[in-house]
Amino acid sequence: MKSFYTRFLLIAFVTAVSFFSAGPMSTPVNAKSPRVVEITAKRFGFSPDTVTLKKDETVVLRLKSEDVTHGFFLRALKLDEDISPDSPTDITVTPTTAGTFTTICDHFCGANHGNMKMTIVVE
Amino acid sequence: MKPDRRSFMKIAGTSLGIGVLYSAVPAAALTGEAGEMFSFLGKRNGEKVTPFSFVQLSDAHVGFNGPPDPLGTKAFERAVEMVNALPQRPDLVLFTGDLTHDTEDKDVHAQRMKQFKEISSRMNVPLIKCVPGEHDAGLDHSGLYREFFGETYYSFDHRGMHFVALDNVSQGKPKVGAEQLDWLKKDLARFPKSAPIVVFTHRPLFDLKPDWEWFTSDGDEVMNVLVPYENVTVLYGHIHRDDTHEEGHVHHYAAKSLIFAFPDPAKVADKKPIPFDKDQPFKNLGIRQVQANAKGSTSTSSIAISDIELTAREFLGINGVHQILKDPSL
Numbered sequence A: 001m002k003s004f005y006t007r008f009l010l011i012a013f014v015t016a017v018s019f020f021s022a023g024p025m026s027t028p029v030n031a032k033s034p035r036v037v038e039i040t041a042k043r044f045g046f047s048p049d050t051v052t053l054k055k056d057e058t059v060v061l062r063l064k065s066e067d068v069t070h071g072f073f074l075r076a077l078k079l080d081e082d083i084s085p086d087s088p089t090d091i092t093v094t095p096t097t098a099g100t101f102t103t104i105c106d107h108f109c110g111a112n113h114g115n116m117k118m119t120i121v122v123e
Numbered sequence B: 001m002k003p004d005r006r007s008f009m010k011i012a013g014t015s016l017g018i019g020v021l022y023s024a025v026p027a028a029a030l031t032g033e034a035g036e037m038f039s040f041l042g043k044r045n046g047e048k049v050t051p052f053s054f055v056q057l058s059d060a061h062v063g064f065n066g067p068p069d070p071l072g073t074k075a076f077e078r079a080v081e082m083v084n085a086l087p088q089r090p091d092l093v094l095f096t097g098d099l100t101h102d103t104e105d106k107d108v109h110a111q112r113m114k115q116f117k118e119i120s121s122r123m124n125v126p127l128i129k130c131v132p133g134e135h136d137a138g139l140d141h142s143g144l145y146r147e148f149f150g151e152t153y154y155s156f157d158h159r160g161m162h163f164v165a166l167d168n169v170s171q172g173k174p175k176v177g178a179e180q181l182d183w184l185k186k187d188l189a190r191f192p193k194s195a196p197i198v199v200f201t202h203r204p205l206f207d208l209k210p211d212w213e214w215f216t217s218d219g220d221e222v223m224n225v226l227v228p229y230e231n232v233t234v235l236y237g238h239i240h241r242d243d244t245h246e247e248g249h250v251h252h253y254a255a256k257s258l259i260f261a262f263p264d265p266a267k268v269a270d271k272k273p274i275p276f277d278k279d280q281p282f283k284n285l286g287i288r289q290v291q292a293n294a295k296g297s298t299s300t301s302s303i304a305i306s307d308i309e310l311t312a313r314e315f316l317g318i319n320g321v322h323q324i325l326k327d328p329s330l
Helices: A002-032 B032-045 B074-085 B106-120 B143-149 B178-189 B219-226 B319-326
Strands: A035-042 A045-047 A050-053 A059-065 A070-074 A079-083 A089-093 A099-104 A117-122 B014-017 B019-024 B052-057 B092-096 B127-131 B154-158 B161-165 B196-200 B231-236 B243-247 B250-254 B290-292 B310-315
Touching: A035 A050, A035 A070, A045 A117, A059 A070, A059 A079, A079 A089, B052 B074, B074 B106, B092 B231, B106 B143, B127 B161, B161 B178, B178 B219
Parallel strands: A035 A059, A050 A117, B019 B310, B052 B092, B092 B127, B161 B196, B196 B231, B231 B250
Antiparallel strands: A035 A045, A059 A089, A070 A079, A070 A099, A099 A117, B014 B019, B014 B310, B019 B052, B154 B161, B243 B250
Protein backbone atom coordinates (compact mmCIF):
# COMPACT_ATOMS: atom_id res chain seq x y z
CA MET A 1 0.00 0.00 0.00
CA LYS A 2 2.81 2.32 0.87
CA SER A 3 4.36 1.92 -2.49
CA PHE A 4 0.93 2.53 -4.09
CA TYR A 5 0.55 5.88 -2.30
CA THR A 6 4.12 6.78 -3.08
CA ARG A 7 3.57 6.04 -6.73
CA PHE A 8 0.25 7.92 -6.75
CA LEU A 9 1.75 11.00 -5.15
CA LEU A 10 4.69 10.93 -7.51
CA ILE A 11 2.46 10.72 -10.58
CA ALA A 12 0.21 13.44 -9.23
CA PHE A 13 3.21 15.67 -8.56
CA VAL A 14 4.68 15.16 -12.01
CA THR A 15 1.32 15.76 -13.66
CA ALA A 16 0.78 18.95 -11.72
CA VAL A 17 4.24 20.25 -12.52
CA SER A 18 3.77 19.45 -16.20
CA PHE A 19 0.35 21.12 -16.37
CA PHE A 20 1.35 24.35 -14.73
CA SER A 21 4.67 24.65 -16.45
CA ALA A 22 3.19 24.24 -19.88
CA GLY A 23 1.12 27.39 -19.63
CA PRO A 24 3.58 29.95 -18.29
CA MET A 25 6.39 28.63 -20.47
CA SER A 26 4.51 28.35 -23.75
CA THR A 27 2.66 31.66 -23.65
CA PRO A 28 5.63 34.02 -23.80
CA VAL A 29 7.33 31.86 -26.43
CA ASN A 30 4.28 32.12 -28.69
CA ALA A 31 3.97 35.83 -28.10
CA LYS A 32 7.58 36.54 -29.05
CA SER A 33 7.99 34.04 -31.87
CA PRO A 34 5.70 34.64 -34.81
CA ARG A 35 4.39 31.74 -36.78
CA VAL A 36 6.78 30.71 -39.53
CA VAL A 37 5.34 29.98 -42.95
CA GLU A 38 7.68 28.31 -45.40
CA ILE A 39 7.34 29.02 -49.10
CA THR A 40 9.55 27.34 -51.67
CA ALA A 41 10.22 28.81 -55.10
CA LYS A 42 11.17 26.63 -58.02
CA ARG A 43 10.92 27.33 -61.71
CA PHE A 44 8.10 28.29 -62.41
CA GLY A 45 5.93 28.19 -59.32
CA PHE A 46 5.69 28.52 -55.57
CA SER A 47 4.90 25.76 -53.09
CA PRO A 48 2.43 25.99 -51.54
CA ASP A 49 0.68 28.06 -54.17
CA THR A 50 -1.74 29.51 -51.62
CA VAL A 51 -1.00 30.70 -48.09
CA THR A 52 -3.62 31.94 -45.66
CA LEU A 53 -2.66 34.57 -43.08
CA LYS A 54 -4.69 36.26 -40.40
CA LYS A 55 -5.26 39.98 -40.44
CA ASP A 56 -3.06 41.74 -37.86
CA GLU A 57 -1.12 38.57 -37.10
CA THR A 58 2.62 38.90 -37.41
CA VAL A 59 4.16 35.98 -39.29
CA VAL A 60 7.54 35.16 -40.71
CA LEU A 61 7.54 34.13 -44.36
CA ARG A 62 10.57 31.90 -44.82
CA LEU A 63 11.36 31.95 -48.53
CA LYS A 64 13.55 29.31 -50.12
CA SER A 65 14.65 28.60 -53.65
CA GLU A 66 15.43 25.17 -55.00
CA ASP A 67 17.14 26.34 -58.17
CA VAL A 68 17.90 29.93 -59.21
CA THR A 69 17.30 33.38 -57.75
CA HIS A 70 13.62 34.22 -57.71
CA GLY A 71 11.67 37.28 -56.65
CA PHE A 72 8.79 37.69 -54.24
CA PHE A 73 6.75 40.74 -55.09
CA LEU A 74 3.44 41.85 -53.65
CA ARG A 75 2.68 45.51 -54.12
CA ALA A 76 -0.27 45.56 -51.67
CA LEU A 77 1.89 44.39 -48.76
CA LYS A 78 4.96 46.28 -49.98
CA LEU A 79 6.94 43.07 -50.37
CA ASP A 80 9.79 42.99 -52.87
CA GLU A 81 12.48 40.47 -51.99
CA ASP A 82 14.92 38.25 -53.81
CA ILE A 83 15.05 34.55 -52.92
CA SER A 84 18.55 33.18 -53.27
CA PRO A 85 19.16 29.45 -53.64
CA ASP A 86 22.08 29.86 -51.22
CA SER A 87 20.12 30.74 -48.10
CA PRO A 88 16.54 31.34 -47.00
CA THR A 89 15.08 34.83 -46.90
CA ASP A 90 12.90 35.65 -43.89
CA ILE A 91 10.31 38.39 -44.14
CA THR A 92 8.26 39.44 -41.13
CA VAL A 93 4.85 40.68 -42.16
CA THR A 94 1.74 41.84 -40.36
CA PRO A 95 -1.04 42.15 -42.90
CA THR A 96 -3.54 44.80 -41.93
CA THR A 97 -5.98 44.39 -44.77
CA ALA A 98 -8.07 41.34 -45.51
CA GLY A 99 -8.23 40.13 -49.07
CA THR A 100 -6.77 37.86 -51.71
CA PHE A 101 -3.47 38.98 -53.15
CA THR A 102 -1.41 37.73 -56.05
CA THR A 103 2.31 37.44 -55.39
CA ILE A 104 4.64 37.14 -58.35
CA CYS A 105 8.23 36.24 -59.01
CA ASP A 106 9.73 39.51 -60.20
CA HIS A 107 13.29 38.29 -60.67
CA PHE A 108 13.49 36.95 -64.22
CA CYS A 109 14.10 33.21 -63.99
CA GLY A 110 13.43 31.84 -67.44
CA ALA A 111 10.94 31.34 -70.19
CA ASN A 112 7.80 30.84 -68.09
CA HIS A 113 8.78 33.39 -65.48
CA GLY A 114 5.87 35.59 -66.51
CA ASN A 115 3.37 33.19 -65.02
CA MET A 116 5.16 32.33 -61.78
CA LYS A 117 2.81 33.41 -59.04
CA MET A 118 1.04 32.39 -55.85
CA THR A 119 -1.87 33.62 -53.76
CA ILE A 120 -1.81 35.07 -50.27
CA VAL A 121 -5.18 35.15 -48.56
CA VAL A 122 -5.57 37.42 -45.55
CA GLU A 123 -8.62 36.58 -43.43
CA MET B 1 -7.21 73.42 -85.77
CA LYS B 2 -4.76 75.19 -83.51
CA PRO B 3 -1.74 73.28 -82.39
CA ASP B 4 -2.11 71.69 -79.00
CA ARG B 5 -1.02 74.21 -76.41
CA ARG B 6 -0.59 71.85 -73.54
CA SER B 7 2.44 70.06 -74.76
CA PHE B 8 5.07 70.49 -77.35
CA MET B 9 4.75 66.92 -78.46
CA LYS B 10 1.48 65.17 -78.53
CA ILE B 11 0.69 61.94 -80.21
CA ALA B 12 -2.35 62.59 -82.27
CA GLY B 13 -2.77 59.44 -84.29
CA THR B 14 -3.73 55.94 -83.33
CA SER B 15 -3.12 52.36 -84.00
CA LEU B 16 -0.67 50.39 -86.16
CA GLY B 17 -0.30 47.06 -84.44
CA ILE B 18 2.89 45.52 -85.53
CA GLY B 19 4.71 48.69 -84.91
CA VAL B 20 4.12 52.34 -84.57
CA LEU B 21 4.99 55.06 -87.02
CA TYR B 22 5.62 58.38 -85.39
CA SER B 23 5.69 61.61 -87.24
CA ALA B 24 7.60 64.17 -85.28
CA VAL B 25 6.57 67.74 -85.90
CA PRO B 26 4.23 67.80 -88.87
CA ALA B 27 5.24 70.20 -91.59
CA ALA B 28 2.13 72.30 -90.94
CA ALA B 29 3.44 73.14 -87.52
CA LEU B 30 6.54 74.72 -88.97
CA THR B 31 4.79 77.62 -90.59
CA GLY B 32 3.68 80.96 -89.19
CA GLU B 33 3.85 81.62 -85.50
CA ALA B 34 4.62 78.00 -84.70
CA GLY B 35 7.48 77.96 -87.17
CA GLU B 36 9.07 80.93 -85.50
CA MET B 37 8.77 79.19 -82.15
CA PHE B 38 10.38 76.05 -83.44
CA SER B 39 13.25 78.13 -84.74
CA PHE B 40 13.59 79.71 -81.33
CA LEU B 41 13.56 76.33 -79.67
CA GLY B 42 16.15 75.11 -82.13
CA LYS B 43 18.49 77.88 -81.05
CA ARG B 44 17.89 77.03 -77.44
CA ASN B 45 18.43 73.31 -77.89
CA GLY B 46 21.26 73.65 -80.33
CA GLU B 47 19.39 71.98 -83.14
CA LYS B 48 16.16 73.02 -84.76
CA VAL B 49 13.35 70.52 -84.66
CA THR B 50 12.58 69.55 -88.19
CA PRO B 51 9.93 67.12 -89.43
CA PHE B 52 10.84 63.49 -89.49
CA SER B 53 9.27 60.15 -88.79
CA PHE B 54 10.41 57.15 -86.84
CA VAL B 55 9.06 53.69 -86.16
CA GLN B 56 8.73 51.80 -82.91
CA LEU B 57 8.87 48.02 -83.05
CA SER B 58 8.75 45.76 -80.04
CA ASP B 59 8.90 42.25 -78.67
CA ALA B 60 9.98 40.16 -81.65
CA HIS B 61 11.09 37.29 -79.38
CA VAL B 62 13.28 35.80 -82.10
CA GLY B 63 13.67 32.13 -81.27
CA PHE B 64 10.27 31.77 -79.66
CA ASN B 65 8.51 28.62 -80.65
CA GLY B 66 5.14 27.92 -79.13
CA PRO B 67 1.42 27.64 -79.64
CA PRO B 68 0.59 31.37 -79.37
CA ASP B 69 2.63 31.93 -82.51
CA PRO B 70 3.94 28.97 -84.50
CA LEU B 71 5.09 31.33 -87.24
CA GLY B 72 8.18 32.47 -85.37
CA THR B 73 9.73 35.49 -87.04
CA LYS B 74 7.12 35.88 -89.79
CA ALA B 75 5.41 38.90 -88.23
CA PHE B 76 8.77 40.53 -87.60
CA GLU B 77 9.81 39.96 -91.18
CA ARG B 78 6.47 41.31 -92.36
CA ALA B 79 7.01 44.41 -90.26
CA VAL B 80 10.39 44.90 -91.90
CA GLU B 81 8.73 44.73 -95.30
CA MET B 82 6.13 47.19 -94.10
CA VAL B 83 8.70 49.68 -92.91
CA ASN B 84 10.48 49.40 -96.24
CA ALA B 85 7.17 50.01 -98.03
CA LEU B 86 6.45 53.27 -96.23
CA PRO B 87 6.11 56.09 -98.72
CA GLN B 88 8.52 58.20 -96.74
CA ARG B 89 11.54 56.53 -95.26
CA PRO B 90 11.66 56.89 -91.47
CA ASP B 91 14.82 58.33 -90.00
CA LEU B 92 15.11 55.70 -87.35
CA VAL B 93 13.59 52.62 -85.79
CA LEU B 94 13.36 52.24 -82.03
CA PHE B 95 13.12 48.69 -80.77
CA THR B 96 11.70 48.52 -77.25
CA GLY B 97 13.06 45.21 -76.00
CA ASP B 98 12.61 41.47 -76.12
CA LEU B 99 14.39 41.34 -79.42
CA THR B 100 15.03 37.67 -78.69
CA HIS B 101 13.53 34.92 -76.60
CA ASP B 102 15.62 33.73 -73.69
CA THR B 103 17.48 30.47 -73.44
CA GLU B 104 20.13 29.26 -71.01
CA ASP B 105 22.23 28.00 -73.90
CA LYS B 106 24.48 30.96 -74.60
CA ASP B 107 25.32 29.78 -78.11
CA VAL B 108 21.67 29.43 -79.01
CA HIS B 109 20.90 32.84 -77.57
CA ALA B 110 23.79 34.34 -79.53
CA GLN B 111 22.39 32.76 -82.66
CA ARG B 112 19.02 34.37 -81.95
CA MET B 113 20.66 37.76 -81.52
CA LYS B 114 22.47 37.28 -84.81
CA GLN B 115 19.18 36.41 -86.46
CA PHE B 116 17.54 39.51 -85.00
CA LYS B 117 20.32 41.69 -86.36
CA GLU B 118 20.10 40.03 -89.76
CA ILE B 119 16.35 40.57 -90.06
CA SER B 120 16.42 44.12 -88.71
CA SER B 121 19.30 45.00 -91.03
CA ARG B 122 16.95 44.46 -93.96
CA MET B 123 15.16 47.64 -92.97
CA ASN B 124 16.04 50.50 -95.22
CA VAL B 125 16.53 53.01 -92.41
CA PRO B 126 19.64 54.96 -91.45
CA LEU B 127 19.46 54.26 -87.74
CA ILE B 128 18.19 51.44 -85.52
CA LYS B 129 18.30 51.85 -81.76
CA CYS B 130 17.41 49.18 -79.21
CA VAL B 131 16.87 48.64 -75.52
CA PRO B 132 16.87 45.17 -73.96
CA GLY B 133 13.90 43.28 -72.61
CA GLU B 134 14.10 40.76 -69.80
CA HIS B 135 14.15 37.91 -72.31
CA ASP B 136 17.31 39.42 -73.81
CA ALA B 137 19.11 40.42 -70.66
CA GLY B 138 17.42 39.10 -67.53
CA LEU B 139 19.34 35.85 -67.09
CA ASP B 140 22.88 37.13 -67.60
CA HIS B 141 22.46 40.76 -66.59
CA SER B 142 22.74 41.82 -70.23
CA GLY B 143 26.18 40.28 -70.75
CA LEU B 144 25.40 38.78 -74.15
CA TYR B 145 23.14 41.65 -75.17
CA ARG B 146 25.96 44.15 -74.71
CA GLU B 147 28.23 42.04 -76.90
CA PHE B 148 25.74 42.39 -79.75
CA PHE B 149 24.05 45.73 -79.18
CA GLY B 150 26.28 47.80 -76.93
CA GLU B 151 25.21 49.75 -73.89
CA THR B 152 21.79 49.14 -72.46
CA TYR B 153 21.08 52.77 -71.58
CA TYR B 154 22.23 55.84 -73.45
CA SER B 155 20.93 58.93 -75.16
CA PHE B 156 21.25 60.68 -78.47
CA ASP B 157 19.89 63.72 -80.24
CA HIS B 158 18.11 63.65 -83.54
CA ARG B 159 16.82 66.69 -85.38
CA GLY B 160 16.31 68.67 -82.25
CA MET B 161 14.74 65.88 -80.21
CA HIS B 162 16.47 64.17 -77.35
CA PHE B 163 16.06 60.41 -77.20
CA VAL B 164 16.76 58.51 -73.98
CA ALA B 165 17.09 54.73 -73.85
CA LEU B 166 16.38 53.34 -70.38
CA ASP B 167 17.15 49.82 -69.20
CA ASN B 168 14.66 48.41 -66.68
CA VAL B 169 15.48 44.70 -67.14
CA SER B 170 19.20 43.99 -66.77
CA GLN B 171 19.18 43.63 -63.00
CA GLY B 172 16.81 40.71 -63.37
CA LYS B 173 14.16 42.85 -61.71
CA PRO B 174 11.80 45.45 -63.13
CA LYS B 175 14.08 48.20 -62.00
CA VAL B 176 16.20 51.04 -63.33
CA GLY B 177 18.47 51.40 -60.32
CA ALA B 178 20.32 54.23 -58.59
CA GLU B 179 23.28 54.35 -60.97
CA GLN B 180 21.11 54.79 -64.04
CA LEU B 181 18.92 57.34 -62.27
CA ASP B 182 22.00 59.42 -61.52
CA TRP B 183 23.05 59.14 -65.13
CA LEU B 184 19.58 60.22 -66.27
CA LYS B 185 19.63 63.32 -64.09
CA LYS B 186 23.03 64.33 -65.46
CA ASP B 187 22.02 63.55 -69.01
CA LEU B 188 18.96 65.78 -68.86
CA ALA B 189 20.52 68.58 -66.83
CA ARG B 190 21.94 70.29 -69.91
CA PHE B 191 18.52 70.72 -71.55
CA PRO B 192 15.95 73.45 -71.03
CA LYS B 193 12.74 72.26 -69.44
CA SER B 194 10.94 72.68 -72.74
CA ALA B 195 13.19 70.37 -74.74
CA PRO B 196 11.31 67.62 -76.56
CA ILE B 197 12.30 64.31 -74.99
CA VAL B 198 11.40 60.80 -76.09
CA VAL B 199 12.16 58.06 -73.59
CA PHE B 200 12.10 54.50 -74.86
CA THR B 201 12.28 51.51 -72.57
CA HIS B 202 10.91 48.00 -72.23
CA ARG B 203 8.62 47.89 -69.23
CA PRO B 204 6.03 50.52 -68.35
CA LEU B 205 7.35 53.13 -65.96
CA PHE B 206 4.06 53.19 -64.06
CA ASP B 207 1.93 50.54 -62.33
CA LEU B 208 -0.05 49.31 -65.28
CA LYS B 209 -0.72 45.84 -63.87
CA PRO B 210 1.72 44.80 -61.12
CA ASP B 211 0.19 41.32 -60.78
CA TRP B 212 1.27 40.71 -64.38
CA GLU B 213 4.67 42.29 -63.80
CA TRP B 214 3.65 45.29 -65.87
CA PHE B 215 5.49 47.91 -63.85
CA THR B 216 8.94 49.24 -62.94
CA SER B 217 9.55 49.19 -59.20
CA ASP B 218 11.41 52.51 -59.20
CA GLY B 219 9.38 53.97 -62.04
CA ASP B 220 8.18 56.76 -59.76
CA GLU B 221 11.77 57.85 -59.24
CA VAL B 222 12.33 57.92 -62.98
CA MET B 223 9.20 59.99 -63.45
CA ASN B 224 10.32 62.39 -60.75
CA VAL B 225 13.36 63.09 -62.90
CA LEU B 226 11.31 63.42 -66.08
CA VAL B 227 8.32 65.40 -64.86
CA PRO B 228 10.08 68.78 -64.61
CA TYR B 229 10.52 68.53 -68.36
CA GLU B 230 7.43 69.71 -70.13
CA ASN B 231 7.56 67.68 -73.30
CA VAL B 232 8.20 64.07 -72.44
CA THR B 233 6.86 61.06 -74.30
CA VAL B 234 7.56 57.53 -73.07
CA LEU B 235 7.46 54.60 -75.50
CA TYR B 236 7.61 51.05 -74.22
CA GLY B 237 6.80 47.43 -75.07
CA HIS B 238 6.58 44.34 -72.86
CA ILE B 239 2.79 44.18 -72.59
CA HIS B 240 2.22 42.92 -76.16
CA ARG B 241 -0.71 45.21 -76.73
CA ASP B 242 -1.57 48.82 -77.41
CA ASP B 243 -1.91 51.07 -74.44
CA THR B 244 -1.94 54.78 -73.86
CA HIS B 245 -1.56 56.38 -70.48
CA GLU B 246 -1.42 60.02 -69.50
CA GLU B 247 -0.07 61.08 -66.16
CA GLY B 248 0.30 64.78 -65.65
CA HIS B 249 1.74 66.07 -68.86
CA VAL B 250 3.67 62.89 -69.66
CA HIS B 251 2.26 60.51 -72.24
CA HIS B 252 3.11 56.79 -72.18
CA TYR B 253 2.51 54.62 -75.24
CA ALA B 254 2.95 50.87 -75.66
CA ALA B 255 3.47 49.13 -78.98
CA LYS B 256 2.06 45.75 -79.86
CA SER B 257 4.40 42.81 -80.15
CA LEU B 258 5.67 40.97 -83.19
CA ILE B 259 5.02 37.51 -81.80
CA PHE B 260 1.72 37.18 -79.92
CA ALA B 261 -0.72 39.39 -78.05
CA PHE B 262 -1.80 39.56 -74.44
CA PRO B 263 -5.42 40.28 -73.56
CA ASP B 264 -6.76 43.33 -71.77
CA PRO B 265 -5.96 42.80 -68.06
CA ALA B 266 -9.13 44.65 -67.15
CA LYS B 267 -11.18 41.94 -68.83
CA VAL B 268 -9.46 38.67 -67.94
CA ALA B 269 -7.97 37.26 -64.75
CA ASP B 270 -5.12 35.21 -66.16
CA LYS B 271 -2.17 36.40 -68.13
CA LYS B 272 -2.37 34.06 -71.07
CA PRO B 273 -1.52 34.91 -74.66
CA ILE B 274 -4.42 35.32 -77.04
CA PRO B 275 -4.57 32.00 -78.92
CA PHE B 276 -3.18 31.80 -82.42
CA ASP B 277 -5.74 32.05 -85.18
CA LYS B 278 -4.49 30.27 -88.27
CA ASP B 279 -7.00 32.11 -90.44
CA GLN B 280 -5.79 35.47 -89.16
CA PRO B 281 -2.17 34.81 -88.20
CA PHE B 282 -1.31 38.45 -87.61
CA LYS B 283 -4.47 39.36 -85.77
CA ASN B 284 -3.71 41.57 -82.79
CA LEU B 285 -0.21 42.07 -84.10
CA GLY B 286 -0.77 43.89 -87.22
CA ILE B 287 -2.36 45.90 -89.48
CA ARG B 288 -5.50 47.80 -89.43
CA GLN B 289 -4.38 51.10 -90.69
CA VAL B 290 -5.78 54.08 -88.88
CA GLN B 291 -4.17 57.42 -89.17
CA ALA B 292 -5.12 60.75 -87.76
CA ASN B 293 -3.44 63.65 -89.40
CA ALA B 294 -2.25 66.86 -87.85
CA LYS B 295 -5.68 68.43 -88.07
CA GLY B 296 -7.27 65.61 -86.16
CA SER B 297 -9.22 64.14 -89.02
CA THR B 298 -8.97 60.48 -89.86
CA SER B 299 -7.58 59.61 -93.21
CA THR B 300 -6.62 56.42 -94.97
CA SER B 301 -3.03 55.41 -94.73
CA SER B 302 -1.19 54.78 -97.94
CA ILE B 303 0.49 51.75 -96.44
CA ALA B 304 -0.10 48.98 -98.89
CA ILE B 305 0.21 45.98 -96.65
CA SER B 306 -3.21 44.98 -95.51
CA ASP B 307 -2.73 42.29 -92.93
CA ILE B 308 -0.43 43.98 -90.48
CA GLU B 309 -1.48 46.93 -88.47
CA LEU B 310 0.68 49.99 -88.36
CA THR B 311 -0.21 52.76 -86.01
CA ALA B 312 0.53 56.26 -87.07
CA ARG B 313 1.06 58.75 -84.33
CA GLU B 314 1.98 62.31 -84.83
CA PHE B 315 3.63 64.79 -82.53
CA LEU B 316 2.44 68.35 -82.52
CA GLY B 317 1.89 71.21 -80.17
CA ILE B 318 3.98 74.19 -79.28
CA ASN B 319 3.32 75.04 -75.67
CA GLY B 320 6.85 74.37 -74.61
CA VAL B 321 8.04 77.02 -77.00
CA HIS B 322 5.54 79.48 -75.61
CA GLN B 323 6.93 78.90 -72.17
CA ILE B 324 10.43 79.61 -73.36
CA LEU B 325 9.27 82.87 -74.85
CA LYS B 326 7.53 83.84 -71.68
CA ASP B 327 10.37 83.04 -69.35
CA PRO B 328 13.48 85.10 -70.08
CA SER B 329 15.44 83.24 -67.41
CA LEU B 330 15.57 80.10 -69.55
